[in-house]
Amino acid sequence: MAEFTGRTALITGASSGIGADIARELAKRGTNVLLVARRTERLETLATELAQTGVIASAVPCDLSDPTARIALAAAHPQVDILINNAGLGVFGMFADAAWDDLNNMLNVNITALTHLTHLFTKPMAARGYGRVMMVASTAAFQPVPLYAAYAATKAYVLSLSEALNVEFKPRDVRFTALCPGTTASEFFDVAHHKKSYMVEKTMMTSAAVAKIGVDALANNKTSVVAGLANALMAFSTRLSPRSMNAELAYKIMKP
Numbered sequence: 001m002a003e004f005t006g007r008t009a010l011i012t013g014a015s016s017g018i019g020a021d022i023a024r025e026l027a028k029r030g031t032n033v034l035l036v037a038r039r040t041e042r043l044e045t046l047a048t049e050l051a052q053t054g055v056i057a058s059a060v061p062c063d064l065s066d067p068t069a070r071i072a073l074a075a076a077h078p079q080v081d082i083l084i085n086n087a088g089l090g091v092f093g094m095f096a097d098a099a100w101d102d103l104n105n106m107l108n109v110n111i112t113a114l115t116h117l118t119h120l121f122t123k124p125m126a127a128r129g130y131g132r133v134m135m136v137a138s139t140a141a142f143q144p145v146p147l148y149a150a151y152a153a154t155k156a157y158v159l160s161l162s163e164a165l166n167v168e169f170k171p172r173d174v175r176f177t178a179l180c181p182g183t184t185a186s187e188f189f190d191v192a193h194h195k196k197s198y199m200v201e202k203t204m205m206t207s208a209a210v211a212k213i214g215v216d217a218l219a220n221n222k223t224s225v226v227a228g229l230a231n232a233l234m235a236f237s238t239r240l241s242p243r244s245m246n247a248e249l250a251y252k253i254m255k256p
């Protein structure tokens with residue numbers, strides 16, 4: 001993993017869950033980290049923790065739903081070698097019952113901000129002839145998920161975008177890895193207002209385990225990786241059954 005030593009990574013959604021553990025995982029490999037999210041205090045606490053490992057770790061508070069803030073972020077950090085597009089959220093429940101503002105914010109963070117940051121940061125990467133980008137998708141990318149209908153659709157977008165850009169950018173040695181976690185212990189379910197079912201609780205992985213799988217895949221230039229064997233089998237099995245059946249099964253798993 002010497003490839004990442006001395007490199008600079010910008011990690012979105014580093015104040016919690018998978019993003020915070022990706023930052024820890026990269027710092028272990030000697031990577032300097034720029035920690036991005038809205039909750040400044042959390043970022044500063046993590047920066048202090050990671051600086052003790054000898055890397056340069058900085059808290060970079062930013063509301064990624066604001067396009068002007070995204071442009072300023074990229075302008076302030078042109079040296080980023082590794083972009084971790086991890087910030088994201090879900091809106092749980094019947095689509096008809098969701099508030100439009102909540103859905104719109106999710107689309108903005110999961111799709112627009114991720115695409116904009118990718119556009120901003122990959123230009124200098126391509127010009128330098130090196131870059132690594134992790135796109136945090138989900139196993140929800142592989143099938144429709146009732147009760148997370150719009151969220152799952154955002155993750156299908158992320159996976160598709162990542163796989164296509166990996167081909168476009170490969171000649172400039174800018175490589176994309178889509179990380180597809182299954183259910184993972186983090187603040188995700190609280191933010192989504194989702195009371196977890198027994199099935200969801202039982203199948204949860206830790207964010208540290210998911211982060212390690214993601215960073216290993218990034219270091220090995222894997223196009224995509226599903227976190228955990230059970231999740232990988234489930235993702236593969238969606239190829240063998242009709243999408244309508246997959247949607248019904250996903251509904252049964254997600255129902256509280």
Ligand SMILES: NC(=O)c1ccc[n+]([C@@H]2O[C@H](COP(=O)([O-])OP(=O)(O)OC[C@H]3O[C@@H](n4cnc5c(N)ncnc54)[C@H](OP(=O)(O)O)[C@@H]3O)[C@@H](O)[C@H]2O)c1
Binds near residue numbers: 013088180
């Ligand atoms: N947990 C799961 O079961 C699971 C499964 C598959 C995929 N994922 C994906 O994994 C990624 C990380 O989620 P997680 O599970 O670690 O959830 P989490 O603990 O809720 O973390 C989400 C992160 O996104 C940040 N964020 C949200 N809105 C933001 C905004 N407007 N500007 C800047 N940062 C923002 C949050 O920071 P602030 O609130 O401080 O801004 C937080 O650091 C997401 O893309 C999620 O969709 C999660």
